[in-house]
Amino acid sequence: MKTPLVSIICFLAASFLGAAGQFLYREGARQAVGGLTSYLLNVRILLGVVCYVGVMTLFVAAFKRGGSLTVLYPIYATTFIWAALIAMWIDGQPIKLVNVGGMALLVGGMYLMGK
Numbered sequence: 001m002k003t004p005l006v007s008i009i010c011f012l013a014a015s016f017l018g019a020a021g022q023f024l025y026r027e028g029a030r031q032a033v034g035g036l037t038s039y040l041l042n043v044r045i046l047l048g049v050v051c052y053v054g055v056m057t058l059f060v061a062a063f064k065r066g067g068s069l070t071v072l073y074p075i076y077a078t079t080f081i082w083a084a085l086i087a088m089w090i091d092g093q094p095i096k097l098v099n100v101g102g103m104a105l106l107v108g109g110m111y112l113m114g115k
Contacts, residue, residue, distance in 0.1 A: 021051030
């Protein structure tokens with residue numbers, strides 16, 4: 001079964017949203033103080049939840065249009081690359097050579113899974 005380009009694009013968008021959600025969860029956790037209410041009413045955490053609802057919506061849209069799990073799920077692994085880039089851009093966290101090597105392995109694995 002050939003995976004439609006629109007499904008691939010949905011999963012790429014989902015991977016970016018997932019990375020944004022992770023970043024928002026982290027920032028919300030840093031900001032939260034006190035009990036459960038500080039987490040439940042935290043705007044950044046709530047925005048992270050919205051990102052993950054978007055991820056699931058994009059997954060459903062992609063699967064509705066067809067495509068192979070072995071092609072689509074490795075694309076979602078780019079979440080880790082997006083997360084590193086967001087952290088570098090917003091927090092100035094460096095991306096080390098070993099991180100670049102890991103990213104290259106992810107991309108290589110995605111390529112091989114798609115074959």
